[in-house]
Amino acid sequence: MSKVNIREHPRFNNVFISGSLENASLYTKNVVPGKQIYGEKLIMREGREYRKWNPYHSKLAAILTKNPTTNFLTKNKNCLYLGAASGTTVSHLSDVLEEGIIYAVEFAERSIRQLIQNTSERRNIIPILGDARFPVEYARNFFTEIDLIYQDVAQPNQAEIAVKNCEYYLKEEGLLILAIKSQSIDSVSKSSEVYKKEQKILEDSGLEVVESVNIHRYAANHIVLVAKNEVI
Ligand SMILES: C[S@@+](CC[C@H](N)C(=O)[O-])C[C@H]1O[C@@H](n2cnc3c(N)ncnc32)[C@H](O)[C@@H]1O
Structure with missing residues (x-):
């Protein structure tokens, strides 16, 4: 072979x-x-x-297979990761962002226990038991500026959660990567309509959506929006 x-x-x-x-x-x-x-x-x-x-296990890998034009990964970026689960994607990000820190927020106790078990030897991950809907509550855990927010939480109000976190934590010209699962928001409307609405929520908040990546091949009913925090 x-x-x-x-x-x-x-x-x-x-x-x-x-x-x-x-x-x-x-x-x-x-x-x-x-x-x-x-x-x-x-x-x-x-x-x-x-x-x-594996792009079937990690939406971030799925995005990369589509060759996005925005370069959102450099080794010294600090990342706020919302919806860390047991650490599949977080662990790959930890390999990639070798000079940065990943604040990995997860609200399910069982998942965060697995995350800690899986990643305790990795020095650039800070697991946080927290609810992404209430960003002000985990503020005290941060001690660096956030360059990148990655969100994959499968909640009904995904864009609003992302906006709140960007308002609190994302630095000027920082990037948001938002995985949107249309079925978690509205299982009746067409996915394309749901994506449009979520994009509008980001834009109305002042974020500039620079790219939209369809990852249906790897994750059913998902697209990913890449947005930039505009300088005011
Ligand atoms: C699709 S899984 C994430 C998979 C993970 N991003 C990966 O690629 O390895 C969604 C995760 O988001 C978590 N989650 C959902 N709502 C949340 C919230 N409001 N705050 C924090 N975590 C949340 C769930 O418990 C679940 O572990």
């Missing part, structure tokens, strides 16, 4: 690919060698261990 050729992603810092860019498999460098989080494949190449990043 031929060896997989793993190389740097041409645009995204600390993300690695094999195959053609249009049809790439994704990887991150494992900062805790030997440790898997969700049964992902580990591959050794030239003395380094890589973790395969």
Whole structure:
């Protein structure tokens, strides 16, 4: 069997690919060698261990497979992550943002326990038991400026939750990545109508939506909006 050729992603810092860019498999460098989080494949190449990043398990990986134009990942970004669950995507972000900090907010006690178990050896993750709907309540846990807010909470008012968190925490020209699940908002209207409404809520709050990425292939009824905090 031929060896997989793993190389740097041409645009995204600390993300690695094999195959053609249009049809790439994704990887991150494992900062805790030997440790898997969700049964992902580990591959050794030239003395380094890589973790395969599965777009069916991580919407962030799904976005990257669509080659978005906004470059939202650089290794020194500080990220507020809303809806951390047991740490699948958070752990890959921790590999990528090696000089940044990830504040990982999750409100389910069982999930946060798993998150802590899964990621305790990773030094750039701060797990926070908190409710994304009430951002003011976890403010005291932050000690750096937030460059990037990533939200994946499957709540009925996803855009409003994102806006509140951006108002509290996102620095000027910071970026929001919002995964929108139309079924959690309105299971009767057409998905495209739901997405439009959510986008309008972001725009009315002063965020500039710079990109919309359809990830239906990997996550049913989901799109992802990338928005920028405009300088006033
Ligand atoms: C789809 S899962 C997230 C998967 C995760 N982003 C990943 O890729 O590994 C949604 C998570 O959001 C959490 N969640 C939902 N509403 C929340 C809220 N208001 N505050 C914090 N977490 C919330 C759920 O408990 C669940 O763990």
